[in-house]
Amino acid sequence: MSTLKKMEILKSYIETKGLKSTAQRDYIAEVFFKTNTHISLEELLKKVKRKTPAIGYATVYRTMKLLTECGLAIARQFGDGQTRYENLPEHGHHDHIICIKCSKILEFQNEKIEHLQSETAKKLGFTVISHKLELYGYCAGCA
Amino acid sequence: MSTLKKMEILKSYIETKGLKSTAQRDYIAEVFFKTNTHISLEELLKKVKRKTPAIGYATVYRTMKLLTECGLAIARQFGDGQTRYENLPEHGHHDHIICIKCSKILEFQNEKIEHLQSETAKKLGFTVISHKLELYGYCAGCA
DNA sequence: ATACTTATGAAAATGATTTTCATTATCATG
DNA sequence: CATGATAATGAAAATCATTTTCATAAGTAT
Structure with a gap:
């Protein structure tokens, strides 16, 4: 699924839930949708902060929870104590x-x-x- | 694998590692080997405390780490934030x-x-x- | 028994995640 | 476009599971 399509799904999820769209959330989602690894929150935060240093980690946690809720991210625990988030692959499954x-x-x-x-x-x-x-x-x- | 066999494996693992055998550890292992669900540390501690109220949770953590190390327990995370331990099934893996x-x-x-x-x-x-x-x-x- | 080393239990520390709270931003509506 | 209601943000504090520390208490080889 393309990043564009994912952004649309997110947008409609936000609308249905009566939430508000914010620049921070959109940017975090955008950065996440570009990843193709199992990214930890720490790593994602680092990426996001390159352009938006003011962003807080709580916002990243909140956004990833939202993305997980609407199925655009998969939360996985591989046993090292950190949750890793998987972006839905462009083509099929692994x-x-x-x-x-x-x-x-x-x-x-x-x-x-x-x-x-x-x-x-x-x-x-x-x-x-x-x-x-x-x-x-x-x-x-x-x- | 029987509980008895597991106790033997544990014993020999402890010997090879130059560790000491203690009543607490043996009892925790014994209780764990009797379980057949995915038990959380909290639940296991509760079971253990029924007979040995003086036992501390740190000891249970340490024991489960040991059992996991020697392959007698499998640590799993199902996403609710708590590690659950699986006792090896009596007959092989499934x-x-x-x-x-x-x-x-x-x-x-x-x-x-x-x-x-x-x-x-x-x-x-x-x-x-x-x-x-x-x-x-x-x-x-x-x- | 002795000496050496590991184990224990309680409390403190750690690290990831969640919540709180004051402030700011969004958005439907007047 | 101003407004008012409500959601979102960032920083700090709180929480929860797990690990570590430390003084004391065993276990074990001699």
Whole structure:
């Protein structure tokens, strides 16, 4: 989904909820929609402050909560104590592999796994709509 | 794996690390190994305090860290801000498939998927230690 | 028993996130 | 376009889970 489309969704969500549109919120969302990693709040705040140093971290927290609420961001905890926010990918879906020592996160796709998943589900009478797959282990550097 | 076997593993882990065995730690581990849900530290502490009110929460934290380290517990975050600990199931590992309509949860096992996972990880330079796989969809009754 | 080291419990510290509060900005309406 | 009601902001304080500190109390090898 494009950034433009996401901004539209946000706008209409704000309208339906009777909220007000603000420059800070729009800018935080805009910066976030440009990311393609699992960004922590701290990192996002740093990015945002480059142009708008006056912004407070509470506002960033509030904005990310809003984006999570309306489905434009996915909040994930990988076990290092910090929530990371994932921007919906432009094209399709991916899974994660996380280093339990250095917290490095890689993304991967595997058609065969996806296929096996729906097959396994079918045997149990289920139709798969979505899934979450996270692998935990040691990366090359930490092995 | 039986509770007894887990206690043995813990004991040998403690020995190899040059740690000392204590009544508190043993008791916390024993109580934890009897659980079969995703228990929070608070809940575990409450259970433990029924018999040993003098125990401090720091000790429970320390013990769960130890159990997690030696693979006898799995720490999970479901997004409510609290870490939950999963006791290794009696019989091997399983994943979950969840109906998004009626919330039914089934467990399943699939060797092929596990194999593909470690293969995929290897290509990325990772060694897999554990994983989380959750399928979401409609069960037979809700399709 | 002794000496050395680890474990414990209570309290303090930490770090991420949330809330409070005074002030400012938005927006529908007159 | 002024107004009034209400939401949003930023800074600071509060909260909550978790970790660390520190003095004291075991555990263990000798």
